[in-house]
Amino acid sequence: TQLLEQSPQFLSIQEGENLTVYCNSSSVFSSLQWYRQEPGEGPVLLVTVVTGGEVKKLKRLTFQFGDARKDSSLHITAAQPGDTGLYLCAGARDNYGQNFVFGPGTRLSVLP
């Protein structure tokens, strides 16, 4: 069974601070995705990383896929209250990239 762990589980920071959240597994994934979920809504895709070592940037968010494709990190620079939410990582179960296993999430709160 492929499992994903995320850390920390909860994170509360002040506006303007930087932070990194982690997604780890003992399994290799063909691709890995990051989603953000806000209260009362479904998750929304932020990014997909496919190649080991890949780094993608989305404004103040930087995503990295580990060289061995077993782990990933999300770094947020100068966090803003609008970044508040539940961040979920999801690994593709097979080579076809449609069926995903999700981590438990990191709940981020950015205080003004």
Add this chain to the structure above:
Amino acid sequence: EAQVTQNPRYLITVTGKKLTVTCSQNMNHEYMSWYRQDPGLGLRQIYYSMNVEVTDKGDVPEGYKVSRKEKRNFPLILESPSPNQTSLYFCASSLGNYYATNEKLFFGSGTQLSVL
């Protein structure tokens, strides 16, 4: 507007009373899936469907049924709900390009189910 629509948004029921949660997508997606979300456990897949009349079990299928008679609809059926099925349920869909490595899942807004 491209969307995945789930109904109802909230549902309170009693043990043993059959219920159906509907899911519909307007994007002509091949792939659809149901997840349940519980605190500390994240999203766990219940069932998924690669196409019409093609369904398969996910990680936690016990106590659930699904059907895919039309491409746009993928209802989740609880024949005899129990309290341990109290959860937040999400339906999701994607294009279903079999060889793509970057499929994007579109999620509905969720159904909060309470079984008393």
